[in-house]
Amino acid sequence: MKKRFFIMILLCGLIITGCKNQKDDNDEMIGLSGDTVIAPQEQKDDMQIIESQSDEAKEENDYSSYSGVWTTDGISNEELLESGGTKLTLNITNGNQASGSIFSQQGITDRIADIDFSGEIHDNQLIYSFTDDGWDGKGTLNFTFANNEIDLNITDYVMSEDNLSGFGISGSYVFLPSKTSEKDNRNNCSFYPEIIDYLEAHGRTDTSNTTEPLFNTDSQYYTAEDFTDAPKSVIRVAKNEIYARHGYIFNDSDMSNYFNGMDWYTPSIVPANFSDNVFNEYEQANLELLNSIQ
Numbered sequence: 001m002k003k004r005f006f007i008m009i010l011l012c013g014l015i016i017t018g019c020k021n022q023k024d025d026n027d028e029m030i031g032l033s034g035d036t037v038i039a040p041q042e043q044k045d046d047m048q049i050i051e052s053q054s055d056e057a058k059e060e061n062d063y064s065s066y067s068g069v070w071t072t073d074g075i076s077n078e079e080l081l082e083s084g085g086t087k088l089t090l091n092i093t094n095g096n097q098a099s100g101s102i103f104s105q106q107g108i109t110d111r112i113a114d115i116d117f118s119g120e121i122h123d124n125q126l127i128y129s130f131t132d133d134g135w136d137g138k139g140t141l142n143f144t145f146a147n148n149e150i151d152l153n154i155t156d157y158v159m160s161e162d163n164l165s166g167f168g169i170s171g172s173y174v175f176l177p178s179k180t181s182e183k184d185n186r187n188n189c190s191f192y193p194e195i196i197d198y199l200e201a202h203g204r205t206d207t208s209n210t211t212e213p214l215f216n217t218d219s220q221y222y223t224a225e226d227f228t229d230a231p232k233s234v235i236r237v238a239k240n241e242i243y244a245r246h247g248y249i250f251n252d253s254d255m256s257n258y259f260n261g262m263d264w265y266t267p268s269i270v271p272a273n274f275s276d277n278v279f280n281e282y283e284q285a286n287l288e289l290l291n292s293i294q
Contacts, residue, residue, distance in 0.1 A: 062095040063121050063145055068211055069263040070150055074176035077263065083107045088150060088175045089264050091212055096121040102141075102152075103266055104169050111167045112247075112268055117141055136160035137168035150175040178263070189258040191233035198234050211263050213241045217286040224293050232294065239290040246278045 070088040071080055080087055084107025090100040099118040105111070113134040119126050126143040133139075139157035143150060157170040199209055215222070215238045227235055240248075240255055247268030250256040259265045279287065 061122075063098070064092045064095060066090055066145055066150065067092045069178040070175035071178040072173055072175065074179055076179040079179075080105060081266070084110075086169070086173055086175075087178070087266075088152070088173075089211060090150075092121075098126055101264075102169055105266075106167055109165075109167075111165060112266075113137075113167060113169045115141070115169055121145060133169040135163045135165070135168045137163065137170065139170065148177070189254050189261070191236075191254065192258060192261075194231050194233045195237060195258075198230060201229075210261065213245065213262075213264065214238065215241060215286075217242050218245060218280060218283050221282060222286050222289060224289065227290075227293060235290055235294050239287065239294060242279065242283045242287050242290075243274070245283075246274070248274050 067090055069077070070090065071077075072086045075083075075085050077087065079085070084105050086102065086104040088100065088102050090098060092098055097118075098121055101117070102115045104113045115130045115133050117128040117130065119128050121143075124145045126141075126145070128141045128143075129139070130141060131138045137157060137159050140155045142153045142155060144153075152173040152175065154170050154172070157168075159166070159168060159170070195214075199214070214234075217238060222238075227238070230238075236255075237258065240250070240259070244250075244259045244262070244265050247266055249267040249270050250259060251271065260267070
């Protein structure tokens with residue numbers, strides 16, 4: 001009887017021990033499970049870090065603040081035309097899509113050279129190869145964007161054998177934001193308020209109103225429907241922009257004041273020396289249209 005009682009006690013001890021071990025195993029599993037419960041919070045923190053880094057990357061890749069007019073030593077457009085210098089007109093879209101032009105005028109002789117360019121800015125750099133600077137010179141533009149200035153270094157420059165003057169766009173330049181002219185010619189243009197009203201009605205209120213032409217008449221065919229709500233002053237500007245792109249100097253004081261207030265405009269050819277042969281097929285077609293509806 002005592003033996004049987006002893007066996008019963010032993011069995012109870014084994015059962016209790018087994019239950020305890022199972023509980024310990026469960027506690028360990030719960031502990032492991034608890035570790036995984038913390039993981040989503042850690043994952044959330046990681047995602048916030050990634051999003052923060054992504055926002056920083058977007059800011060680093062946004063160069064839209066460089067849109068505008070830049071000149072050597074930051075001189076105004078008036079000073080450049082009077083004494084010579086180099087001007088960079090730049091338009092940035094989608095953060096890093098760049099297009100623009102470089103215009104250089106020699107102070108003594110008034111010789112002019114220019115280059116149109118486009119490309120994407122990456123890591124503060126833009127590289128563009130050109131084949132003509134107005135004097136058949138070719139080379140590579142190397143732009144660097146930093147600290148509110150634009151450095152340009154032209155490499156692999158080859159001057160045309162026919163260029164006896166030696167003038168062209170070569171070497172290195174440091175561009176600073178162009179000073180505002182002391183006299184804003186647009187204020188002396190009688191129809192300028194109408195232009196502003198028209199642009200605002202079409203949602204255009206940014207700096208592109210002065211840094212680039214209002215219409216793409218050199219690369220797009222327009223129809224009469226595109227000007228149904230345009231006042232005559234806008235149609236007149238659209239027509240004369242075709243001439244202004246090629247440096248036409250206007251005798252009309254109103255038109256002269258308007259275009260001299262545009263950063264992209266560089267007067268260089270008097271009417272007597274101007275030829276319509278410079279117009280491309282888009283410009284010819286649009287000029288014919290605008291003459292018919294003016």
